[in-house]
Each structure stands twice: as structure tokens, then as C-alpha cells.
Amino acid sequence: MAQVEATTERVVAADPEEVFDTLADYSGTRARLLPEHFSEYEVREGGDGEGTLVHWKLQATSKRVRDCLLEVTEPTDGELVEKDRNSSMVTVWRVTPAGEGRSRVVVTTTWTGAGGIGGFFEKTFAPKGLGRIYDAILANLATEVEK
Numbered sequence: 001m002a003q004v005e006a007t008t009e010r011v012v013a014a015d016p017e018e019v020f021d022t023l024a025d026y027s028g029t030r031a032r033l034l035p036e037h038f039s040e041y042e043v044r045e046g047g048d049g050e051g052t053l054v055h056w057k058l059q060a061t062s063k064r065v066r067d068c069l070l071e072v073t074e075p076t077d078g079e080l081v082e083k084d085r086n087s088s089m090v091t092v093w094r095v096t097p098a099g100e101g102r103s104r105v106v107v108t109t110t111w112t113g114a115g116g117i118g119g120f121f122e123k124t125f126a127p128k129g130l131g132r133i134y135d136a137i138l139a140n141l142a143t144e145v146e147k
């Protein structure tokens with residue numbers, strides 16, 4: 001079984017604090033950022049960054065739906081970590097300054113992939129598919145904070 005990783009980034013025209021607060025607002029703006037690949041979104045505990053427990057279903061492909069129950073932590077400034085209780089999946093959102101009034105947002109998801117030929121295809125194609133999903137989230141984030 002191999003480690004699978006998908007990373008996407010975008011620079012948005014907003015201050016890092018505002019961008020981070022928007023991403024960390026699970027009870028408000030976060031749900032609006034999610035594209036059609038997400039369903040059954042529900043905040044079960046907290047709702048603002050550290051201590052949040054959020055559920056959703058992620059339909060990465062027509063046949064692959066992942067039921068996610070994510071614990072949110074903030075290990076360092078500008079960093080949100082979502083650990084899935086139902087799998088090995090961990091998603092890290094990092095927001096850093098990118099010049100005057102701009103922020104760089106990097107999202108990285110890692111998980112332990114399948115073994116054998118299935119694992120080969122997962123490692124080859126899953127990061128691209130997840131990258132497209134994250135591109136959509138980051139585009140929605142840019143629209144939200146660049147108002």
C-alpha cells in the first residue's frame with residue numbers, strides 16, 4: 001500500500017487572516033465553498049476551526065463515494081488539519097502571505113492507497129481528480145473573499 005498525495009494551490013486577492021477565517025468557518029462559509037462533489041454536509045461539533053467535527057460525503061468519481069467524518073485542528077498559525085475518523089485521509093490547508101493583500105492557499109490531502117494494480121491506478125489518477133475538486137473549492141474561495 002502506497003501513500004497517495006494530492007496538492008493544489010491558488011493565490012487569492014485577500015488578506016491571509018480573512019482567507020483563513022473563511023476556510024475555518026465550517027458552520028457558515030465553508031459549506032458554500034464546496035462543489036457538487038460534496039453532499040450530506042453537517043457540522044456535528046464546534047463549527048469554527050479547532051475542535052470542529054464535520055461530516056460530508058465526497059463523490060470523487062461516479063463510482064467512488066467516501067463517507068468522511070473529519071476532526072479539525074489548528075496545529076500552527078494559518079494551518080487547518082482535517083483528519084478523517086473513517087479512513088487514513090488527512091487534509092491540510094495552509095494559508096500564507098503572498099504579497100500586499102494577497103494570500104497563497106495550499107491544500108494537500110494524503111491517504112494510504114490500495115495495494116496491487118488498483119493501488120497503481122489510484123496513485124496515478126486519484127490526485128488529478130481530487131486536484132480538480134480542490135481547484136473548484138479554491139475558485140469558490142476566491143469569489144467569496146475577493147468581493
